[in-house]
Amino acid sequence: MKTKLVLILSLLSIAVWSQPKVTTAVDSVKNKIGAEFKLSLKTNVDTLSKVKFPESKFFGALEVLESYKVDTVKKGDRYELIKKYGLTQFDSGKYTIPRIPIIINGKTVYSDSLAIEISDVKVDTLKQKMFDIKDIATVKSPMGNWWIYVLVVIGLIGLGFLIFYLLKNRKPKAKAEVIVYKTPIEKATTLLQQLESKELWQKGAVKDYYSELTDIVRNYIEEEIKIPAMESTTSELIEGLRKAAKQKKLKLSNDTVENLEKVLQQADLVKFAKVTPMDYEIEEDKKRISNTIVTIHKSIPEVVETEDELALWNEQQKEKARLEKLKREKRKKMAIIVGSAAFLILGTLGFFVATKGFDYVKDNLIGHPTKELLEGEWVYSQYGNPGVKIETPKVLMRQDASKILPKNAMALIKEMQIFTYGSMIDDFYIGVSTSTFKEETKIDLEQAAEGSIKIFETQGASNILVKTEEFDTQKGITGRKAYGTLSMVDKVSGKSTKMYYEILIFAQSNGIQQITVLQREDDQYAKKIGERMLNSVELKIAQ
Structure with a gap:
């Protein structure tokens, strides 16, 4: 057993x-x-x-x-x-x-x-000469190097001021001139001229040339006729163009549509099948696209804009420019506010680091989770059966033991209850568990403690140092205490953290009551939490 x-x-x-x-x-x-x-x-x-x-x-x-x-x-x-x-x-x-x-x-x-x-190796004090303990050595106060703290404060203030100055006087980057085209035909013809000036296909970039060429005509059709040309396949575009021509009564001949289809199919072969057309074929495709754009433009019924419509368009453009200016000014004000806040925060932190130390800043200004737990409202509750009474900074949450233990282990247990706060891979963990066995079992608390240590190993702990001793509650119930240190590796960051643990184990009425506390070794607040909890432990006497 x-x-x-x-x-x-x-x-x-x-x-x-x-x-x-x-x-x-x-x-x-x-x-x-x-x-x-x-x-x-x-x-x-x-x-x-x-x-x-x-x-x-x-x-x-x-x-x-x-x-x-x-x-x-x-x-x-x-x-x-x-x-x-x-x-x-x-x-x-x-x-x-x-x-x-x-x-x-x-x-x-x-x-x-x-x-x-x-x-330990026993020392014979009769043969080995003993010496008195040395006097306490005087340690210089860390504020003795006051000039270092002054330099830190000056540096932080200077950094904050520099950020504030740069943000306040930052000149907006010169934006590339945005060309506004009045009509889709003007935009398409201009882009075609720019494409020819690049001489892409003459330099061997045939694929890039056909990509830009077909994008120009697709974008023109989408803006002028209002059909989704950019995301359509060649066959979908041609079919959509034919339908739009009938619905909007556009005077488009079959030759115009077929010429456009030939260029689009040629472009597909160039882009996806790595086909390289002859020079005269490329020139012919460019002419077909240019003629297609002009033909489509001429087929659209001309709409004459009135003076009122032109005036409205001008007003819209002015309003758009005004809103853009307001956005720029708002961004600049926000940058100044952020810079000022950074200046004040850095200056304040620098002052407190120099005068109070970094630990004071971390605990009182930045915030410390276990410090908040220690100073918050504690709860004194009873958990499990036979009950474990303990004071904790938060109420422990019940866990489903059947989901944690395998079936062969659960078959040996009559009743088991588990309550936790945090997890074993966190910086702070509390666990209380109670269990009773179906069969009469002689419980060895030393072996039980060793079994509990193996749980840490399954969670990735290493360098486990174990010490054990007897532990008595305030009412004189004797159990076993296992404590020591271990290294826990964060599976995400890979960083190893040295942790301190304490486990209390008691045997009552063919069962076990166990309390586990795991915390960072260097966390002074977690240490105080652990001491307060373990000192509050009392057990309900099993009947």
Whole structure:
């Protein structure tokens, strides 16, 4: 049942899946500080397999003293490969050798994680001469280098002033002159003249020439006859042109439409089939497009604009110019406002950084999530069965245990309830869980703590340092406390963050009550939150 218990706690976040077998062993699970542990990784493969063992200076929190050569033992048509590493650690405590990746035939296989313990070396104080503790050393105040802070403030103020000055006196960029064409025919004929002046096809850019040529005629037809010519295929355009000619009673001959169709088809061959027409064919296509545009223009009934219509058009153009000027002035004012705000903000931040320090600015001006949690309104609630009473900065949310644990683990559990805030990949996490087993189980809290640590490994934690000790609630209920540090890697940015964790585990009435807190190691506010929560823990006595 101990094995079942560890299995359940290890699978709280993901299920265990099978991998090619790698046997993991260590010559000793207990040793002195600085002594060598020999870790052995063994795998059995065929003669054609390629196996690559990792080479690293550290496995978790353990230093690799030596990476021994791979021993190869032939057994019939297979090889048994044995790789040994010499590991050590110079700080006492309980450590976990993490799962180590071995690449077999291009696939990654992981070894098992192992728990080891390193104990202090006892010192004989009768033979070893002892010395008094040295006096407290005086540390110079960081404000001793006051001139550095003055320079920072001056630099920030200067930067803000420079931004303000540049934005205020920024001259609008000279915009390219926009040519306004009064009619579609004027625009089309002008663009045709400009296209010829580029001499694209004479320089070998036949595809570019035909693209611009057909765009000119398509754009003209779209503006003049009001049909979607730019996004239509050749056949769709010709069909649409014929329909528009009938509806609007345009005097277009079949020869005009057919000539346009020939040029468009030729252009399709040039653009998509890499066909290169002869020079005389290109000249002929250009004439066909020019004649088509002129013919379409002449076929449209002439509309004579009255003086009132011309006056209205002029007024519209003046109003358009006025609105454009207002937009430019508005953008300039906004730039001045933004520059002024940046100047004030940078100056204020610079002043507080120099006088109060960066931590003060971050906590009181920029904002700090865990500081807000610490200073906010806390909630004292009871969770699970048997109940766990705890004070938290936010109400913990119930999770569905059946979606977290696999079916084989749930089959062993009579009842399980999980409540969390945050997640294990966030900078701050709280978890409370209670569970009772169907069968009578002797619960080993030390093993239960080890199983909980494995949850961190499944979430990508490494360099896990583990220490355990007894923990008593205010009412004298005794449990086990596991605590230490680990490194958690952000899967998106790839950045590693050092985290501090504490786990409280209690055994009552054939069940387990557990509280987990995970936070950034350097977050002083999260540390205070954790202390306040764990000091408030009380358990409902199981009946």
